[in-house]
Amino acid sequence: xxxxxxxxxxxISGADIALAAKYIAAGLCMGIGAIGPAxxxxxxxxxxxxxxxxxxxxxxxxxxxxxxxQAITESTGIYSLLIAIVLLFVV
Amino acid sequence: MGTIFxxxxxxxxxxxxxxxxxxxxxxxxxxxxxxxxxxxxxxMALLIALALFxxxxxxxxxxxxxxxxQAALDALIDLLQSQLTANFSSERLGNExxxxxxxxxxxxxxxxxxxxxxxxxxxxxxxxxxMGLALMVFATSQFLAMKAKGMKTYWKGYLEPMPFMxxxxxxxxxxxxxxxxxxxxxxxxxxxxxxxxxMAKFAPIIVPSILNVVFxxxxxxxxxxxxxxxxxxxxxxxxxx
Numbered sequence: 312x313x314x315x316x317x318x319x320x321x322x323i324s325g326a327d328i329a330l331a332a333k334y335i336a337a338g339l340c341m342g343i344g345a346i347g348p349a350x351x352x353x354x355x356x357x358x359x360x361x362x363x364x365x366x367x368x369x370x371x372x373x374x375x376x377x378x379x380x381q382a383i384t385e386s387t388g389i390y391s392l393l394i395a396i397v398l399l400f401v402v
Numbered sequence: 403m404g405t406i407f408x409x410x411x412x413x414x415x416x417x418x419x420x421x422x423x424x425x426x427x428x429x430x431x432x433x434x435x436x437x438x439x440x441x442x443x444x445x446m447a448l449l450i451a452l453a454l455f456x457x458x459x460x461x462x463x464x465x466x467x468x469x470x471x472q473a474a475l476d477a478l479i480d481l482l483q484s485q486l487t488a489n490f491s492s493e494r495l496g497n498e499x500x501x502x503x504x505x506x507x508x509x510x511x512x513x514x515x516x517x518x519x520x521x522x523x524x525x526x527x528x529x530x531x532x533m534g535l536a537l538m539v540f541a542t543s544q545f546l547a548m549k550a551k552g553m554k555t556y557w558k559g560y561l562e563p564m565p566f567m568x569x570x571x572x573x574x575x576x577x578x579x580x581x582x583x584x585x586x587x588x589x590x591x592x593x594x595x596x597x598x599x600x601m602a603k604f605a606p607i608i609v610p611s612i613l614n615v616v617f618x619x620x621x622x623x624x625x626x627x628x629x630x631x632x633x634x635x636x637x638x639x640x641x642x643x
Contacts, residue, residue, distance in 0.1 A: 375489070382585065383632075
């Protein structure tokens with residue numbers, strides 16, 4: 312049993328561990344990084360929808376402001392995406 | 403186990419690969435990415451050709467009844483004006499910058515849509531292109547802020563509210579073009595990567611075309627709009643405060 316484990320472990324090189332760490336890091340980066348923008352954009356959409364239901368004549372302005380706000384909220388998600396891409400294909 | 407990932411990154415390496423062309427201009431050495439440069443030229447040629455083609459329809463007497471092309475163009479200009487430059491705080495600034503903002507919008511829109519055509523790629527999936535556009539907006543906003551506020555007030559603005567806030571103000575100012583460029587680049591690149599992966603590995607026939615429509619056409623249009631409206635917002639903030 313112990314010998315088997317040792318045989319498996321001796322087949323794993325440092326490069327393998329670095330590769331695994333890279334993929335785990337990229338997955339964590341994207342998974343955790345997407346939580347914030349998702350909540351933020353959902354809140355923006357919800358409140359814009361509230362406003363539209365109350366005042367349908369304001370729809371155009373609300374839509375525009377909502378898209379702008381969501382674009383700014385999204386930037387943290389984009390940063391984590393870029394870091395995930397760098398981890399996967401550059402590092 | 404590792405082979406799936408290796409295959410995937412093998413499919414994707416051409417996305418990161420750059421074919422660098424070097425020009426020698428006297429002692430100056432200029433390096434360009436071939437794909438981004440050629441695709442940008444294609445977009446510019448498309449826009450110029452479209453403009454020249456549409457211009458023929460407008461060469462008529464003012465007295466004449468407007469023809470169909472003119473009516474459509476009027477509607478387009480009205481739409482751009484009401485959606486983009488109407489957000490400027492002053493109407494004069496909106497009229498002054500309308501050509502700049504709408505050109506930005508049209509360039510980014512056509513760039514994003516170019517990636518849908520097989521064999522061509524979006525120039526906006528290269529960070530250099532988006533960074534160039536963002537720096538253009540940045541320079542415009544700083545120049546207009548200096549002009550609107552005067553040199554003294556402009557430089558004093560960096561010391562507000564307290565002098566020790568200077569580094570923070572500078573970083574805040576410089577982070578705008580960064581996030582402006584990264585947003586467009588990240589969105590376009592993510593769409594391209596997703597479409598490439600799906601096409602190469604999962605469903606080569608119908609699904610990629612649906613993805614192309616969603617990511618290329620729909621998100622491309624939204625991102626172009628967001629890019630232009632953020633340019634409006636950044637210039638507005640710089641001029642106002």
